[in-house]
Amino acid sequence: MVAEVVQSSGLVVEGFVDDFVAPGERVLGLPVLGNAEWLSRQGPRVVALGIGDNRKREVLTAALAAQGHTPGTFVHARAWVSPTAQLGAGTVVMAHATVNAEARVGRGVILNTACVVEHECVLGDYAHVSPNAVLGGRAKLGARTHVGIGATVLNLATVGDDCVIGGGAVVLKQLESGVTAVGVPARRLR
Numbered sequence: 001m002v003a004e005v006v007q008s009s010g011l012v013v014e015g016f017v018d019d020f021v022a023p024g025e026r027v028l029g030l031p032v033l034g035n036a037e038w039l040s041r042q043g044p045r046v047v048a049l050g051i052g053d054n055r056k057r058e059v060l061t062a063a064l065a066a067q068g069h070t071p072g073t074f075v076h077a078r079a080w081v082s083p084t085a086q087l088g089a090g091t092v093v094m095a096h097a098t099v100n101a102e103a104r105v106g107r108g109v110i111l112n113t114a115c116v117v118e119h120e121c122v123l124g125d126y127a128h129v130s131p132n133a134v135l136g137g138r139a140k141l142g143a144r145t146h147v148g149i150g151a152t153v154l155n156l157a158t159v160g161d162d163c164v165i166g167g168g169a170v171v172l173k174q175l176e177s178g179v180t181a182v183g184v185p186a187r188r189l190r
């Protein structure tokens with residue numbers, strides 16, 4: 001998906017880097033160039049991370065930056081990002097996602113298909129907003145927090161770091177860091 005976001009914006013994807021698929025094999029018609037060790041021996045590249053695990057994406061981004069690579073920020077041609085919104089380095093915005101006025105999105109965030117990030121939301125680094133999830137105006141998400149498919153965080157609600165909000169849940173006001181919550185209204189999963 002991330003490769004197709006990059007392509008949709010008119011850029012060329014050279015190929016994939018993968019530790020589990022042999023070099024020379026093709027994925028989506030593109031070559032697998034090598035593994036992480038291969039990339040560590042290459043000159044500076046712009047990289048797009050297709051890694052869903054928020055913590056792993058954070059760790060790998062730091063490792064790649066230390067090798068001189070740059071995490072690119074990519075927006076699908078059919079997404080809407082307000083000119084007054086901010087996207088951190090390495091953030092990827094998928095098709096039909098909407099990011100409205102003065103939203104501040106951290107680094108390495110995934111804004112998945114058709115999600116909505118309303119005006120003045122603040123999203124921590126390496127968060128993930130799943131397909132069709134909605135963050136109401138001025139909602140806040142902590143670092144590495146995952147908002148599940150179709151979930152809603154109401155306007156002005158605050159969610160801490162490293163939370164998981166289950167698919168379809170509705171967060172009314174607040175969730176502490178490290179909590180997994182499900183349901184309507186969202187309650188901590190024991």
Ligand SMILES: CC(C)(COP(=O)(O)OP(=O)(O)OC[C@H]1O[C@@H](n2cnc3c(N)ncnc32)[C@H](O)[C@@H]1OP(=O)(O)O)[C@@H](O)C(=O)NCCC(=O)NCCS
Nearest residue numbers: 112130131147148149164165166167168180181182183189
């Ligand atoms: C919340 C979630 C992380 C919990 O996963 P888990 O820890 O494996 O939990 P389990 O599947 O063991 O379910 C535990 C209990 O929570 C309930 N539950 C799980 N997810 C739920 C949800 N989204 N809404 C309501 N209840 C849910 C289960 O029915 C179960 O209840 P029970 O104990 O009464 O039987 C997961 O179900 C979820 O919603 N993940 C989001 C996935 C997603 O959006 N991915 C996006 C990819 S792009």
